[in-house]
Amino acid sequence: MIDFTFTEEQELFRKAAREFAESKIAPKVSEMEETAKVVDEVVKALGEAEMMALTIPEEYGGLGLGYVARLIALEEISRVSVATAMMLQIFALGTEPIIRFGNQEQKQKYLPGLAKGERLATIAVTEPTGGSDPKGCRTSYKKDDDSYILNGRKCFITNSHIADTITVFAVDEENPEAFSTFVVEKGTDGFKPTHEEHKVGMRGCNTGELVFKKCRIPAENLLGEEGKGLRIAMSAIGDVGRGGMVGCALGLHTACLEASVKFANERILYGKPISKLQTIQNKLADMKIDLEAGRLLGFRAASMQDKGERASNEFAVAKYFTTEAAQRAAKTAVDIHGGYGCMEEYPVTRYLRDSAVLGPSAGTSDIMKVIIARWVLS
Amino acid sequence: MLKIVVCVKAVPDPKQERKIRINPVTKTLIRGDIPLVLNPLDKNAMEAALQLKEQLDAQIVVLSMGPPSAGNIVKECLALGADQGFLLSDLAFSGADAYATAYTLAKGIEKIGSYHVIFCGMASSDSSTEWVGPEIGAFLKIPIVTRVKEIIETEGEWWKVKASLDNGFRVVQVKIPAVLTVTRELNNPRTLSFSGIIEARKREITHWGINELCVSDDSVGLKGSPTIVSNMASIELKREVEIITGTREEKAEQLIQKLVEAGVI
Numbered sequence: 001m002i003d004f005t006f007t008e009e010q011e012l013f014r015k016a017a018r019e020f021a022e023s024k025i026a027p028k029v030s031e032m033e034e035t036a037k038v039v040d041e042v043v044k045a046l047g048e049a050e051m052m053a054l055t056i057p058e059e060y061g062g063l064g065l066g067y068v069a070r071l072i073a074l075e076e077i078s079r080v081s082v083a084t085a086m087m088l089q090i091f092a093l094g095t096e097p098i099i100r101f102g103n104q105e106q107k108q109k110y111l112p113g114l115a116k117g118e119r120l121a122t123i124a125v126t127e128p129t130g131g132s133d134p135k136g137c138r139t140s141y142k143k144d145d146d147s148y149i150l151n152g153r154k155c156f157i158t159n160s161h162i163a164d165t166i167t168v169f170a171v172d173e174e175n176p177e178a179f180s181t182f183v184v185e186k187g188t189d190g191f192k193p194t195h196e197e198h199k200v201g202m203r204g205c206n207t208g209e210l211v212f213k214k215c216r217i218p219a220e221n222l223l224g225e226e227g228k229g230l231r232i233a234m235s236a237i238g239d240v241g242r243g244g245m246v247g248c249a250l251g252l253h254t255a256c257l258e259a260s261v262k263f264a265n266e267r268i269l270y271g272k273p274i275s276k277l278q279t280i281q282n283k284l285a286d287m288k289i290d291l292e293a294g295r296l297l298g299f300r301a302a303s304m305q306d307k308g309e310r311a312s313n314e315f316a317v318a319k320y321f322t323t324e325a326a327q328r329a330a331k332t333a334v335d336i337h338g339g340y341g342c343m344e345e346y347p348v349t350r351y352l353r354d355s356a357v358l359g360p361s362a363g364t365s366d367i368m369k370v371i372i373a374r375w376v377l378s
Numbered sequence: 379m380l381k382i383v384v385c386v387k388a389v390p391d392p393k394q395e396r397k398i399r400i401n402p403v404t405k406t407l408i409r410g411d412i413p414l415v416l417n418p419l420d421k422n423a424m425e426a427a428l429q430l431k432e433q434l435d436a437q438i439v440v441l442s443m444g445p446p447s448a449g450n451i452v453k454e455c456l457a458l459g460a461d462q463g464f465l466l467s468d469l470a471f472s473g474a475d476a477y478a479t480a481y482t483l484a485k486g487i488e489k490i491g492s493y494h495v496i497f498c499g500m501a502s503s504d505s506s507t508e509w510v511g512p513e514i515g516a517f518l519k520i521p522i523v524t525r526v527k528e529i530i531e532t533e534g535e536w537w538k539v540k541a542s543l544d545n546g547f548r549v550v551q552v553k554i555p556a557v558l559t560v561t562r563e564l565n566n567p568r569t570l571s572f573s574g575i576i577e578a579r580k581r582e583i584t585h586w587g588i589n590e591l592c593v594s595d596d597s598v599g600l601k602g603s604p605t606i607v608s609n610m611a612s613i614e615l616k617r618e619v620e621i622i623t624g625t626r627e628e629k630a631e632q633l634i635q636k637l638v639e640a641g642v643i
């Protein structure tokens with residue numbers, strides 16, 4: 001028998017995450033929207049609430065709770081602030097390659113600080129020459145005695161300006177078929193975050209460009225084996241990256257539905273709430289159907305991952321479905337609000353803008369279909 | 379070591395109050411699918427206990443009477459930092475009024491054994507009698523202070539607390555063991571933490587029924603309840619709209635007049 005119920009403990013995790021999001025993050029949303037900057041208190045609060053520790057093993061100071069718990073937390077945080085959930089999702093994505101492929105010294109050095117939120121992580125794969133095709137990467141590395149020298153430029157990197165520990169994907173200067181990943185620390189000579197993007201949504205989550213100019217890093221910062229970088233980066237993006245976007249999408253979707261129900265119950269037309277109109281009910285039902293389906297897909301994949309099974313294909317399906325569904329939900333939520341849906345006093349305008357940013361990160365919907373088709377045809 | 383008992387109640391989520399209906403025949407609440415949550419003021423009671431535990435050598439015991447599903451709120455208290463949890467659950471306990479509830483809880487506390495202070499929320503969000511705390515004190519024959527909003531001194535056996543009155547407050551010295559019922563002003567309850575939830579894995583909840591408490595079935599539940607709710611009705615909230623006309627000055631003048639009449643300013 002398949003058990004679709006959350007355990008009592010998982011329900012408590014949800015409660016903890018909801019209480020946290022509503023008490024610590026919600027009050028900061030308007031500041032994030034106004035300034036479009038990372039709010040320090042939000043990052044600090046995430047650390048204090050042990051949100052960066054969720055998937056880090058206990059022996060390195062984490063909670064070792066796994067991916068269902070992480071999905072629950074992301075869902076609850078995104079329901080209040082997609083920007084915050086996105087930032088958090090990438091902290092985990094930046095950390096995961098160290099958990100999976102780091103050696104003892106690297107794990108000891110980085111993970112405890114990352115678990116406490118004293119260090120912040122990100123992953124830098126995408127370049128101006130294309131994110132969908134990581135093999136088109138131009139950021140290069142060259143071995144030089146006991147160090148590597150990095151040169152190149154990364155773009156659209158979440159947490160670009162706040163991260164202390166960056167997993168960087170690069171190509172061998174002499175062999176365009178060989179890729180490796182390195183841990184680069186903030187403050188390393190020759191490494192600099194440069195341009196900061198102004199995104200249409202997820203304001204308060206920092207996205208920007210990283211430049212490496214003769215950036216020399218010690219050889220011990222190579223992550224995993226030299227030449228195996230593609231597997232290292234993709235393995236984390238495949239489940240932790242996509243799974244994180246699923247959490248962001250589900251939380252946003254929930255927020256869209258809640259705002260729509262509230263508005264539909266309050267808005268009186270023809271002498272009764274518009275929730276009595278069949279057309280509106282139809283829209284609400286559509287949103288609910290998508291949300292239920294998306295949650296089943298997302299939590300199925302996350303629980304497979306917790307069992308130690310590969311779930312990147314299942315996450316591709318879930319990522320495609322939930323991010324597309326959240327975009328539909330945001331549009332529907334705005335529609336239900338009528339003219340109010342265009343006014344910034346109503347959160348649905350933010351939801352619409354945030355939903356537009358869900359697609360590309362961790363692979364576009366087209367790329368998800370490429371992956372899913374490959375799975376079907378294999 | 380200071381032994382603190384916190385009495386907590388599982389109530390239908392007040393955020394979903396809108397969904398609660400009243401059965402017109404039995405005059406009981408129809409809870410439907412509204413989840414049970416920790417009574418909001420009991421969070422303040424828990425927080426008071428947790429703060430004392432941070433200052434003193436103390437042990438926190440959480441006690442609840444309710445259906446088996448109330449186990450989740452006891453678990454929540456363990457996750458917040460309570461050391462032991464007890465759930466009094468038995469079909470015979472159902473339908474209890476404040477008196478029978480307090481009696482059952484008092485029996486539970488007696489069975490737990492030693493205690494120095496018992497915290498209760500001032501009232502529950504679904505019944506709001508404010509009686510259970512005081513009645514526990516009466517059954518245990520110990521002093522009670524209701525509506526505590528500040529704990530001033532906890533040294534020795536005479537504690538000093540500040541309690542709310544309708545138009546002010548009173549400072550009370552009370553000899554422990556005592557029952558203190560607490561208000562929202564007392565503290566700002568902490569939120570659950572993930573590591574607290576993990577910690578709570580180690581702590582089991584003890585379930586006691588009518589046999590373990592050694593009470594007769596006519597002293598508990600509906601049979602042991604000397605009060606019954608004879609009527610209940612939901613309050614309908616209506617908004618009245620009045621449009622004020624005139625020049626801007628006249629409108630402002632009239633608005634001020636209305637607000638004064640309504641006692642708002």
Ligand SMILES: Cc1cc2nc3c(=O)[nH]c(=O)nc-3n(C[C@H](O)[C@H](O)[C@H](O)COP(=O)(O)OP(=O)(O)OC[C@H]3O[C@@H](n4cnc5c(N)ncnc54)[C@H](O)[C@@H]3O)c2cc1C
Nearest residue numbers: 123124125126130131132156157158360361362363364366
């Ligand atoms: C908010 C945000 C945060 C991000 N954070 C990070 C981060 O932290 N780290 C990081 O490395 N990257 C990050 N990215 C980058 C993201 O991974 C890329 O944007 C994404 O992979 C797409 O790459 P691209 O933008 O270069 O688009 P392109 O790859 O240029 O794609 C352009 C279009 O072509 C389509 N396309 C491409 N290939 C195919 C194909 N084979 N079949 C069909 N259609 C195709 C795409 O779907 C898209 O419609 C982030 C992006 C955003 C928006």
